[in-house]
Amino acid sequence: MQLSSTLAWLVDAAAEAPAPERFLADLGQRLIADGVPLAGGALALAAPHPLIARRSWLWRADSGEVTEALGFMPGGLATSAAPSPPGEAGRRWLAGLAGGRVHEDAVPPRPNGPMLAWIGPRPFTAEEAGRLSQAARFAAAPLAALTARATLTAALEAYLGRRSAARVLAGPLRRGVGETIQAALLFADLRGFTALSESNPPSEVISALDAWFDRIALAVQAFGGEVLKFMGDGVLAIFPVAGSTPRSACRAALSAVAAARAGMAHLDEARQQKGLAPLPFGVALHLGEILWGNIGAADRLDFTAIGHAVNLVSRLEGLCRPLDKAVLISGAFAAETTSPLIPLGTHALRGITSPCAVFTAPED
Structure with missing residues (x-):
């Protein structure tokens, strides 16, 4: 025929x-x-x-x-x-x-x-x-x-996430396949999550986590970033640097943090009206190089980011509670932004050889 x-x-x-x-x-x-x-x-x-x-x-x-x-x-x-x-x-x-x-x-x-x-x-x-x-x-x-x-x-x-998915689809499924990129990194987690988990039924804990992840993840995505990992109550996100200057990536990361803080303020107000405790959190921002690609066992891979910059941003977030600040920013990140920041001095970070200059964003 x-x-x-x-x-x-x-x-x-x-x-x-x-x-x-x-x-x-x-x-x-x-x-x-x-x-x-x-x-x-x-x-x-x-x-x-x-x-x-x-x-x-x-x-x-x-x-x-x-x-x-x-x-x-x-x-x-x-x-x-x-x-x-x-x-x-x-x-x-x-x-x-x-x-x-x-x-x-x-x-x-x-x-x-x-x-x-x-x-x-x-x-x-x-x-x-x-x-x-x-x-x-x-x-x-x-x-x-x-x-x-x-x-x-x-x-x-x-x-x-969209960028990581495209990389997985385009590349071979093997360990060690990836690339080194420069990115603004965001690491955030809830404070007091263990106490929240122990004093509430699982359904309420999951509901609180989902509400938190909605605010932080959607803010990241709205400003061009990508969430790489949800880790318990924590989030690791990246804003890859495009072109020769990281300034736009840092600006986007700061905008995402501002949006997430506003969203969490509204959420806490709604929770308090229901007699629920607020959800305090900490966020750290850093700029550095990461290895973005496949790691894992021979037949079970994970697509993620690793490197000194990832270690530093996670350790920096750990200072949020002792410094009583919701947002901490590294010196490397601060050097690439024109936004007004408040210096907090130089601090040693656990497991990081060199002390880190630390800044915070204004509350308003």
Whole structure:
């Protein structure tokens, strides 16, 4: 049987599409070239993500533009409602785009599988609808490959962060594979976590930890940083230096700390209204070189950062309690920022050979 150019592309090359949005746009353009009148199309995929239940891509034939719509999990940041049924966002968008009737196919037909939907400038004929359904059947294999790739990427990003996930996907799974980079480092943890754990049921402890991690991690991500590790009640994050000057990375790290402090102040106020104790914390900032890559056993790896700078920032955070400061900043970091800082003298850090000049940020 002689396949049309669109079906041949679906068999031979579509699985190599770099992303679902590119797949949708290419498929729509090929169907138009084959004589199927289209005004737009939509593709919906289930998303293995802590917050997102489903992702939909919406394509306009007149401009070639593709936009993305997200369906959030119940209780997610954007909504507390149940996620829309498969393809619902795309179906509504298509219905408002043109006067035709939406043609929709499950690929393959199952409740949570990919959904392809199309609309034309007029209702599709029976022959055109049949060609769209045939294209959907041939699309099953490449969409399975795209879904598997998206699932792997989403899972790695959820556990490692976006930058680290990209490095893992791009590099071989071997020990010693990594690179030395310069970064502003942030190390933070809660104070009194042991007492909190011993005096409260596990569910309340986990709820407090999640609230703390929300404030610190989302602040880090909002200013371009990446959380490398959650360690008990602690967080290690990096702001990689781009270009020749670390000033922007340090500025971003300071902004993240300010945002986290504001978020924790609101959280403590809400907790006190419920009769719960506040959650005091300490944060340290440092600038230095780290080895960013794979370490571990022969067959069990961890992607992380190690080096003198990591040791120093963790030891510096340990001074927050004795110095009674929420934020401590190393001399190396302070030298690369124009923000007003308060000097606290030079202090010895446990396990660090040279004393460290220490600064703090103003309270306001």
